[in-house]
Amino acid sequence: TRSTRPQRLLGAVQKNATRGDPGSVIQAIDHYCRNKEWAMNVGDEKGCILDSVVSEVNPATVLELGTYCGYSTVRIARLLPPHAKLITLEFNPAVAAIARQVIAWAGLEDKVQLVEGASGDFIPRIKEQFGVKTFDLVFLDHWKEYYLPDTKLMEECGLLRKGSVLLADNVVCPGAPDYLEYVRSSPRYESRYFKSHLEYTKVEDGLEKSVFLG
Numbered sequence: 198t199r200s201t202r203p204q205r206l207l208g209a210v211q212k213n214a215t216r217g218d219p220g221s222v223i224q225a226i227d228h229y230c231r232n233k234e235w236a237m238n239v240g241d242e243k244g245c246i247l248d249s250v251v252s253e254v255n256p257a258t259v260l261e262l263g264t265y266c267g268y269s270t271v272r273i274a275r276l277l278p279p280h281a282k283l284i285t286l287e288f289n290p291a292v293a294a295i296a297r298q299v300i301a302w303a304g305l306e307d308k309v310q311l312v313e314g315a316s317g318d319f320i321p322r323i324k325e326q327f328g329v330k331t332f333d334l335v336f337l338d339h340w341k342e343y344y345l346p347d348t349k350l351m352e353e354c355g356l357l358r359k360g361s362v363l364l365a366d367n368v369v370c371p372g373a374p375d376y377l378e379y380v381r382s383s384p385r386y387e388s389r390y391f392k393s394h395l396e397y398t399k400v401e402d403g404l405e406k407s408v409f410l411g
């Protein structure tokens with residue numbers, strides 16, 4: 198039976214990237230997705246914006262909603278200080294299995310905890326199950342309809358503190374209009390749009406960075 202797109206993406210990593218070298222894993226995925234087969238990684242252009250926000254926040258605790266094949270997981274984890282922790286959540290078990298191998302190929306498994314499950318079930322359990330008080334950075338990159346409900350859930354569960362940064366992918370394409378309206382109009386957030394392009398294309402997309410004010 199035909200392989201899946203995530204399986205083919207993993208094959209490109211294993212063929213072209215050096216074990217233990219996160220930069221080569223990132224490069225191998227971007228080259229494959231630009232030249233062979235598009236895939237919904239945050240990509241190199243938006244990835245540089247992601248890098249700059251991660252470096253600025255220098256987070257000790259990161260939550261990623263939507264792992265996919267682990268491309269942004271590797272981008273974030275490679276920039277984390279030694280004892281920082283990244284928890285990444287993936288709904289689809291088959292995709293999560295690929296992401297584990299991509300993260301391992303980059304040599305970053307010690308910084309990353311990949312959890313399989315649905316965000317609505319998972320978010321209320323984070324504090325007691327993972328011993329996390331609050332997140333310094335949250336990267337939202339899962340289904341766009343869940344950006345707003347999951348943000349409200351994180352607020353209600355006390356997972357955000359004054360200064361926590363939310364960074365959301367795809368706020369233009371596919372788009373998350375209700376989420377944008379919320380973070381841009383709420384007095385509890387300071388929000389800013391980073392204009393860019395949909396990964397590997399000329400289509401407009403961007404990242405929304407929103408600082409929780411407490």
Ligand SMILES: Oc1cc(-c2ccc(F)cc2)cc2nccnc12
Pocket residue numbers: 237238239263338339340341366367370371395396
């Ligand atoms: O970065 C992304 C892009 C797209 C996407 C798919 C098809 C298109 F035509 C355009 C954009 C979907 C995504 N779903 C979840 C997380 N990230 C996504």
Ligand SMILES: [Mg+2]
Pocket residue numbers: 237238239338366367
């Ligand atoms: Mg995305």
